[in-house]
Amino acid sequence: MSPLPAVWAPLRDPRFRLLWAGQSLSHVGDAVTSVALALAIVTTTGSATDLGLVLAAQSVTMVTLMLPGGVWADRLPRQRLMLAADLVRGLTHAVMGAELITGTVDVVHLAALAAVSGAASAFFLPATTGLVPATVAPEHLSRANALMAIAQRGSVLLGPGIATAVALTAGAGWALILDAVTFAVSAILLGRLRLAPVPSVPRERFAGQLAEGWAELRRHRWYWTNLVGHSLWNLGRCALITVGPVVAVGGLGGELAWGTIVQGGTVGALAGALLALRARPRRPLVVANLALALGGLPLVLLAAGAPALVVAVANGLMAGGLAFMSPMWETAVQEHIPAEAISRVSAYDWLLSIGLTPLGMAAAGPLAGVTGSAATLYGAAAVIALPSLGLLLLPDIRRLGQDPADTSLGTAPSSSRV
Structure with missing residues (x-):
């Protein structure tokens, strides 16, 4: 600290x-x-x-x-x-x-x-x-x-x-x-704002620059493997957003129950961001993925019929984990991706991270109708937590530190930032 x-x-x-x-x-x-x-x-x-x-x-x-x-x-x-x-x-x-x-x-x-x-x-x-x-x-x-x-x-x-x-x-x-x-x-x-200019790069064709961004992303194994986890995390959360209100309103005390759960997430998100302000972990992506794994808690508790207040606390941990993870992720990206390519790589990051969300929003309700709400919520919890924990097995994730000169990741060091 x-x-x-x-x-x-x-x-x-x-x-x-x-x-x-x-x-x-x-x-x-x-x-x-x-x-x-x-x-x-x-x-x-x-x-x-x-x-x-x-x-x-x-x-x-x-x-x-x-x-x-x-x-x-x-x-x-x-x-x-x-x-x-x-x-x-x-x-x-x-x-x-x-x-x-x-x-x-x-x-x-x-x-x-x-x-x-x-x-x-x-x-x-x-x-x-x-x-x-x-x-x-x-x-x-x-x-x-x-x-x-x-x-x-x-x-x-x-x-x-x-x-x-x-x-x-x-x-x-x-x-x-x-x-x-x-x-x-x-x-x-x-x-x-008065900023130092970013080093200019030769103007290539649009498709070529897009391909360069993809190549830069793929060059960093810690990056694209985490994006797989982020995509699945967002997919699993869709069940909380769509199935969660039905379960809370129908079985935990009506609209007040769901409002309490949502408010728990709001408070937790701010608390997580405040905690991230002082945290300086040696292995940021390990800590970040452990924080993301907390996202499975509210879905498990909803499926188990826990009281709304308990689920609200768990939702606070989910939202707090996400808010705590985000600055660490942004910092890792900014320190290891070249300044002249970071926006293209970030665009792929956004696209891949949220790409499955429309599918999750559309499929969670019908899936709950077929398998039951509890089974859908348990399954979504696994989709959130297991990839986040599984990523900890990868050496690239465990070894990535906050030093941009770190060359222990099997990739060439990125250029310096402006």
Whole structure:
């Protein structure tokens, strides 16, 4: 553990302060929008299908354009790409808010605007992974990633309350306007960043650069094997999201039971991010995978009929493990992947990690109908925990340290970071 003052060291760097402040505001705005949009659509049209259409439009464009976004994030100055993406997202959310304020809720319009916002996110997210190392000294990188995680997890606590208050007093449309303002502020702060340029690489054809990103990912065995585990983890969690509410509401005490379980996850996520701020493990991927293995606990307890409060604590451990793992994973990637390729590799990371999620969301309910909820939850728990524990058997996972010059992994050392 580090002494308390040291954990805030990244915020002493004005570059990271600008990035962190902008992203903190943006995360709160996103959390506000997700709740406000749901309230606006459901209360106006009364249709969960309409809400699903809007959310699906956003996710489809984000997943579809993630790989092109990674290529362009390695071609262009990352903060400028992120700035442009923030402006696009701010504009789309402002138009969505204006439609809601005027009382013209057109689901097709909202879905189209959400699709544009998702496309902008596809360019923003890969660029973020490459930008954080450029804003802090190497020795502060892990804490910087932890502070970014705290901003993200903390927004989940603040956002719903703000969204509900604004929606009830001024209307849901104004909540989206608030989110648009946070995007504008984030863009302004990104515009003030002054960073050293990333070494330029020869401009190859798009497909060639995409192939280079894939080759870089495959070169690191610790990376692609972990991505297999991450993909299965997200697949297994789908059962908690889809089958979990049915079990909790039907057998553990109604809607209050599920609300308690969800709130446990929210608190646990923030606690995990705060713990990651001070943790400095010698074998980060070992600790990270042990943290991910905790994700099987709430599914097992739900299947066993444990009380809602017990399941809520377990869900807190699941969410806390994920939040604790994320900064360690980001730091490992940023320290061992060349700066000129990291956004392309990160795009593959995002795509592969969440690629099975639509399948899991669609299949968990029907599977529970055939095999029973308990069997589905037990099986999903195994899908989460066993790959995470199995990865500990791989020498690459056990030997990876936080020293980017480590050459004990059977791969050539990566180039230095900016």
